[in-house]
Amino acid sequence: MTMPQQDADTVRVLRGLENSDASVRLRAAMAVGTAPDPGFVDKLIERCAVESEFFVRDMLTWALTRHSSSTTVPKLIDELRSERAQARSQGLHTLSKVGDPRAWPAITRELLTDADDEVARSAWRAAVVLVPEDEEPGLAAVLATQLGRGERPMQQSLSRALIALGEVILPVLRAAMTAPEPRVRAHAMATERLLRDPDAGFEFAIEEAKRIVALGTTGQEE
Template sequence: MTRQEQNADVSRAFEGLADEDPSVRLRAALGVGTTPDPRYVGKLVERCAVEPEFHVRDMLTWALTRHPAALTVPRLLGELRSGRAQARSQALHTLSKIGDRGAWPSITRELLTDADDEVARSAWRTAVVLVPEEEKPALAAVLSTQLGRGRRETQLSLSRALVALGEVIEPALRAAMTAPDPGVRTHAGATERLLRDPEAGFEFAIEEAKRVVALGAGGQEG
């Protein structure tokens, strides 16, 4: 293939990634991942920040994983400082799929406690993938500050991340179980149950933890 033909292919791919039809964007992302080219990396990262369709974003991430980490990771790390929540969230998600542990220092406390739930959830999942063994207790301590946050989907994401760290989370959970906020105590108790019995299911663990917290409050009032 001549240089001119290659350039034409790249131009067509760029047009496809920006097409109004999501099925066209999906095919374009698939094509870019099937035939990687360094020229695609910047456009893929840019598109991740604005793509409205989940399944297309997933294909964009896959396409990025098909390119060398030396090209993709620096661009993704730059997105972590973006003012656009989707840019931060999708960059984190893609970093978790690439799995380059050199990105770990960029998973900051600020991202782990991001005000946007989707960004925070992506940061939790990514942190668990990239964290060095010796950093796990410190990560558990930061994640435990988010116990009781958000709706069930967010709480489930946090519990899964904590449980994935293993027994190092136990001191943080014990501390959280004495928190003034009953929501924090309930979430900590449910996470502790899932650590002991991963098959218990989150809803069951939450309801059981609620009963424990209610009994404890009743005992204190009595």
């Protein structure tokens, strides 16, 4: 006798996830996360790819982390091949929150250098969470190819990702300090400064690095 009520509840939640009211979608995602059911995983992932409100997307991600990673991770990896940038970005973001190392091979160079800024930023964050220790130098080398990319928020995201890897980044940073592009040199210097002095702040570090570049020195310590 309970099945009709269960079916009705399922339909109500599924409709809630597609409601035009963001607060209704939020409550529906919260309900799914509170009472995880593998039957909702596909719908949660589908909504992640199209949801317009950040706070709802965040709740969808939380709901997915409440489900078994053996169910969610393969489906999230599939999203990384989507033509829709938001699907790739949210898939990466959710994988970083799940933290299952089985997802690491799916974090490809193509994603780390994706033309879409949000996809690339999500890939950087996911990569530094999932990377095995013995592959950190290789990841640092790929991330270093993105130095100088974008505006301040983008550059700050990359610096944070690199710094999360620790001192393994020093060789690639020092190589980047001799790059022909001033933006790349300044970004590399600022990142090294923040690695040494996390309290310096990105704005201070990047402005200091730009002054050093303008003066024609690398700022490297002997």
